[in-house]
Amino acid sequence: MQTLPLGLATVLLTLPPLALPLLAPGPAAAQKRIPKLPGYDECPLGYVNDLKQHCNSPIYYEVKPTDGKPCDSGWMNIGAGYCKKKTLGIF
Known part of the structure; x- marks a missing residue:
């Protein structure tokens, strides 16, 4: 069985915890x-x-409820209480 060099093994062990914040859902999700x-x-x-x-x-x-407030900058109101994130600056 082949073993990994200590530096590579350390990097591989630290990558999963660093990626967890990227996987956590935010206030709006697609x-x-x-x-x-x-x-x-x-x-x-x-x-x-x-x-x-x-x-x-x-x-x-990518949508989020308006909670009765105007949509944030970069978002557009799509009705029924939701805002949608603008893509390409328009829709």
Whole structure:
């Protein structure tokens, strides 16, 4: 059995903990299925009503609830209580 040099082994052992923050979900995440927010019966732009409690999209959009406030800079209101992150500066 071949062993790794000590320096390489150390690097390989420290990489997984460094990558964990990149894997943790943030306040907004790309979603194909989102819940309908209280007070809304319709779905936001780009999503289709599943006639239950969720909205579905064939495209991954990065969305977050508006919480009754205007969307942050770089985000656009897509209705039904959600903001979508702008891509390419427009949509």
